[in-house]
Amino acid sequence: MIDLKQRFAEIRSRITEAARRAGRNPEEIELLAVTKTRELPELIEAWENGLRLFGENRVQEAVRKIAAWPPERRVQWRLIGHLQRNKARKALELFSRIDSLDRLELAFDLQRILSETGRKIDVLIEVNTSGEPSKQGVAPDGLDGLLEGVLQRCPNLTVRGLMTLGPLNADPGEVAASFSRLKDLRDRVSKEFGLEMPELSMGMSDDFEIAIEQGSTCVRLGRALFGPRE
Numbered sequence: 721m722i723d724l725k726q727r728f729a730e731i732r733s734r735i736t737e738a739a740r741r742a743g744r745n746p747e748e749i750e751l752l753a754v755t756k757t758r759e760l761p762e763l764i765e766a767w768e769n770g771l772r773l774f775g776e777n778r779v780q781e782a783v784r785k786i787a788a789w790p791p792e793r794r795v796q797w798r799l800i801g802h803l804q805r806n807k808a809r810k811a812l813e814l815f816s817r818i819d820s821l822d823r824l825e826l827a828f829d830l831q832r833i834l835s836e837t838g839r840k841i842d843v844l845i846e847v848n849t850s851g852e853p854s855k856q857g858v859a860p861d862g863l864d865g866l867l868e869g870v871l872q873r874c875p876n877l878t879v880r881g882l883m884t885l886g887p888l889n890a891d892p893g894e895v896a897a898s899f900s901r902l903k904d905l906r907d908r909v910s911k912e913f914g915l916e917m918p919e920l921s922m923g924m925s926d927d928f929e930i931a932i933e934q935g936s937t938c939v940r941l942g943r944a945l946f947g948p949r950e
């Protein structure tokens with residue numbers, strides 16, 4: 721069994737330190753445990769160490785885990801990966817927030833399903849700030865169009881903020897620039913559209929401290945908590 725207790729404490733203190741360096745309150749920063757590829761015993765250990773936010777990036781994988789999860793242990797499940805349109809309904813059954821909305825057709829599908837019951841959910845829009853073609857997310861210059869479509873035609877979706885992945889194998893300056901771009905985008909669109917969009921989900925195991933210095937409100941950690949993935 722992994723020694724999550726100690727890792728968890730270390731990560732918490734690194735988050736606190738990074739927040740302090742940036743003159744921020746560490747309580748503003750959520751820690752989302754990325755549970756992809758991890759099995760139930762590790763998730764339960766994470767829960768026992770105080771983690772209450774779990775992120776999965778595949779619907780198929782999440783179905784199985786969420787079904788097996790002991791319901792008396794309250795957690796929030798968030799989708800952080802690319803969502804295929806034919807899995808939209810399933811995703812809405814499983815997740816309390818979709819952090820990876822990246823295109824209007826998907827927003828319309830979610831809206832149509834949500835309107836059947838009147839349920840509303842929070843979403844984040846995923847932006848490709850690094851320009852890496854392998855990355856999901858709307859291009860920065862597509863953000864306004866996507867946001868406008870959601871605002872006008874998806875009353876059951878509430879956009880709470882933006883999400884991004886930093887560039888891989890980049891130097892810290894480039895990584896910081898990418899996160900800073902996300903924050904600037906958020907500042908601009910929230911002003912132009914008159915929206916409150918407090919959330920900036922950015923920062924993973926290798927770059928979460930940089931992300932916190934750039935204003936992250938949610939770091940998504942897999943390897944830093946659970947160790948390397950197979």
Ligand SMILES: *Cc1c(COP(=O)(O)O)cnc(C)c1O
Binds near residue numbers: 756926
């Ligand atoms: C896998 C994944 C993470 C976590 O990555 P680590 O490097 O293990 O911390 C965060 N966000 C997304 C969208 C992911 O797919």
